[in-house]
């Protein structure tokens with residue numbers, strides 16, 4: 732039905748609430764529009780501190796009015812006949828079709844937690860140039876856990892070798908911990924355009940936090 736604008740709009744993220752307004756997931760805009768169009772979800776839109784609910788049709792009409800007053804942070808998609816603002820928050824109408832996001836212990840989330848920043852020298856590098864280091868080496872009984880794995884550049888990893896930071900005289904920039912909030916969610920929340928999500932996340936990020 733909707734042809735995607737070649738912009739990044741459809742790649743933007745949408746916070747999903749369950750029927751009880753509890754945040755359960757973050758999904759891509761493309762999927763959110765599809766849920767909305769099929770009446771599985773409605774838009775929750777916040778303006779002046781109040782929020783209002785819109786089904787697809789009323790959101791389309793509101794979008795029509797708002798297209799002359801676009802804010803720089805807004806994302807839009809264009810179909811043949813109309814433009815639609817990408818909502819930031821939607822609420823599921825029936826049951827939770829979208830499962831809770833568990834915090835997985837994996838490279839992607841470790842890199843996101845440490846901001847792709849080597850925890851020894853502070854250099855920020857892309858994923859393919861980054862490695863993971865056991866702070867206490869495995870040979871000394873160091874665990875593979877949030878508390879003992881850090882992002883490290885290859886140079887620092889090689890320099891440290893099978894030693895502890897003290898032995899290698901290398902200081903950690905920060906003590907590794909299990910994140911309180913999903914690292915990818917935390918990264919989104921640092922962007923102004925997702926500020927509205929905070930209203931639904933409560934203390935420490937609600938649903939998407941560690942499990």
Ligand SMILES: [Zn+2]
Nearest residue numbers: 849852884887
């Ligand atoms: Zn380094």
